[in-house]
Amino acid sequence: MTDIKIEIRDLYKVFGNNPEAAMKHVHAGISKQDLLDHHGHVLGLRDINVKIKSKRIQVIMGLSGSGKSTLIRHINRLIEPTEGEVIVDGDNVLAMSTEELRDFRRHKASMVFQRFGLLPHRTVSQNVAYGLSIQGISEGEAFERSQRWIDRVGLAGFEQHFPAQLSGGMQQRVGLARALATDAEILLMDEAFSALDPLIRTDMQNILLDLQEELHKTIVFITHDLDEALRIGDEISILRDGEVIQQGDPQSIIMKPADDYISDFIKDINRGRVLEVRSIMEKANRATGPKMGIKTPLEDALQQLVNAGKDSGAVVADDGKTIGKISMGNAIAAMARPDRVNEGPRYK
Amino acid sequence: MEFFSEFPELGRGDLRDFKKAVDFGFRSFSRAYGEGIENFFDPLLQFMIWFERLLINSPWPIILAAIAGLAWLGSRSWKLVLGSVICFIIIGYFGMWENTMATLAIISVATLVCIGVGIPLGIWMAKSNRVQSIITPVLDVMQTIPSFVYLIPVVMLLGIGKVPGLIAVCIYAAPPIVRLTNLGIRLVDEEVLEAADAFGANYKQRLWGVQIPLALPNIFAGVNQTIMMALAMVVIASMIGVRGLGVPVLQAVSNQYLALGLMNGLAIVAIAIIFDRVSQKYGQRLQAYRKGSGHD
Numbered sequence: 001m002t003d004i005k006i007e008i009r010d011l012y013k014v015f016g017n018n019p020e021a022a023m024k025h026v027h028a029g030i031s032k033q034d035l036l037d038h039h040g041h042v043l044g045l046r047d048i049n050v051k052i053k054s055k056r057i058q059v060i061m062g063l064s065g066s067g068k069s070t071l072i073r074h075i076n077r078l079i080e081p082t083e084g085e086v087i088v089d090g091d092n093v094l095a096m097s098t099e100e101l102r103d104f105r106r107h108k109a110s111m112v113f114q115r116f117g118l119l120p121h122r123t124v125s126q127n128v129a130y131g132l133s134i135q136g137i138s139e140g141e142a143f144e145r146s147q148r149w150i151d152r153v154g155l156a157g158f159e160q161h162f163p164a165q166l167s168g169g170m171q172q173r174v175g176l177a178r179a180l181a182t183d184a185e186i187l188l189m190d191e192a193f194s195a196l197d198p199l200i201r202t203d204m205q206n207i208l209l210d211l212q213e214e215l216h217k218t219i220v221f222i223t224h225d226l227d228e229a230l231r232i233g234d235e236i237s238i239l240r241d242g243e244v245i246q247q248g249d250p251q252s253i254i255m256k257p258a259d260d261y262i263s264d265f266i267k268d269i270n271r272g273r274v275l276e277v278r279s280i281m282e283k284a285n286r287a288t289g290p291k292m293g294i295k296t297p298l299e300d301a302l303q304q305l306v307n308a309g310k311d312s313g314a315v316v317a318d319d320g321k322t323i324g325k326i327s328m329g330n331a332i333a334a335m336a337r338p339d340r341v342n343e344g345p346r347y348k
Numbered sequence: 349m350e351f352f353s354e355f356p357e358l359g360r361g362d363l364r365d366f367k368k369a370v371d372f373g374f375r376s377f378s379r380a381y382g383e384g385i386e387n388f389f390d391p392l393l394q395f396m397i398w399f400e401r402l403l404i405n406s407p408w409p410i411i412l413a414a415i416a417g418l419a420w421l422g423s424r425s426w427k428l429v430l431g432s433v434i435c436f437i438i439i440g441y442f443g444m445w446e447n448t449m450a451t452l453a454i455i456s457v458a459t460l461v462c463i464g465v466g467i468p469l470g471i472w473m474a475k476s477n478r479v480q481s482i483i484t485p486v487l488d489v490m491q492t493i494p495s496f497v498y499l500i501p502v503v504m505l506l507g508i509g510k511v512p513g514l515i516a517v518c519i520y521a522a523p524p525i526v527r528l529t530n531l532g533i534r535l536v537d538e539e540v541l542e543a544a545d546a547f548g549a550n551y552k553q554r555l556w557g558v559q560i561p562l563a564l565p566n567i568f569a570g571v572n573q574t575i576m577m578a579l580a581m582v583v584i585a586s587m588i589g590v591r592g593l594g595v596p597v598l599q600a601v602s603n604q605y606l607a608l609g610l611m612n613g614l615a616i617v618a619i620a621i622i623f624d625r626v627s628q629k630y631g632q633r634l635q636a637y638r639k640g641s642g643h644d
Contacts, residue, residue, distance in 0.1 A: 078546060113543055162637040
């Protein structure tokens, strides 16, 4: 369950005329701004180390300009790094020959794009079958195999439409179906839902989560939207100015933000809905009060406590054994913003 | 002060020697290689002769039907088909049928040659910035240099006839298709190309599956322009022995035959308009998929 599928090691990317020469300044610890001002090179990524677990959704989050889209393009080498390694299943993607890389892209990692990247001159079914036709699979078989995915993303009946005839949400369903049709184990999603309006976006997130429950792909998901990251991410890496500043599961990021930047970032989220009882429970073998699962959001936990008229409850594991207890006071304290609890405003 | 009033030019003797050297050099080049080059173009010449004979010797109703059929295939518009047929009937009725067929023959062959050379060249240009920076000025020269200037070496090399006429037409008419092929490929959406790369498309799949189809409307605009410019060269080509509607125009110019000149000139215009409308309609149909319609 927790084996590593993709490992990014010591990855650097410098944009400019002579990145190799600029690297010695980077190693010497020059700031991004100084590198740009004095040497005319842009530091895209600095010393990235991320281990992406197999069959999980790894979210890489950051604001625009943080290098997140650059980072995801290193995984299938649409962008060449200046230094570093990307290991997928033990193979270094960056050491692959052109043929090996092509094979890797055809069979191992498929991609969904922010602005969909559909082929405007091909119909929906031709688009979904694109990855298969690139592999050299005959048209009949490609259509047969892609039809399943067209149905799965809810586009049945639109097979003969062209992308321009579809709404944004439907176009991205085509993009998703196209990426799924190659049966690649790795799905790279570059701000895949960012161009969609909020309702459609929630819709697509549901589709993705449903699919993931059944398919168990390794998904790398790029987003600038914290709510989206918390909603779908099993693991989150936060990127800022080309550096990873915190990694972990959503609970640990909210409970223990690594620095002021992140605590500022998370200050407006609905903590009661995101935090789960497992993050704040006290370990215990026995407890009284209403029983709740470890993944119950605090909101629901409080509701249960109030309904039961108790001020503490029992946290039970999937097998029904009590593993901890939660009190109303703790739950309320966890829902308050940390900067209000601490000695004063941490961020001005 | 003489330096400022008189431009410091090459001495008269030097200039004469320079011109002589160039002339002599080219003359000996054409003596040495003229025949070889002529032989090289011989298959093309045979094809042109065959095609012209085919058009002239076929019964006129068959040609008319073929024109109507092509117009329908290209435009899917009855109005255009009807218009083309009426134009050709008038042309034939006024005694210009044979010349029109000869002109159609050279235009068709010239367009085919331009497409055959121009599209690969445009693809090559789109692939490499260096190639683009070399070919662009060459295209500029081809389009702006007065036709008569390159007629001289062509005639020196190949004499008078169909092939030099064809070369003259092609030099003038090829640049648009090269330019627009290059432009069309370069304008293809980066993200679509990135998607093709991300799915592991190789160079061929990228070119034929994405770049060419998406550049097709532009490439087709290039074909349209090439046809138009080839028609514009009909009269000049007739000066070096190409048959067709240009010959009577040339006669009319030298003898002040107003009616003759007008008739043949208008026939060229009519052909140009038919080609243009039909190929534009076809170009529009090529990009029908871009229209967002019918989604609910």
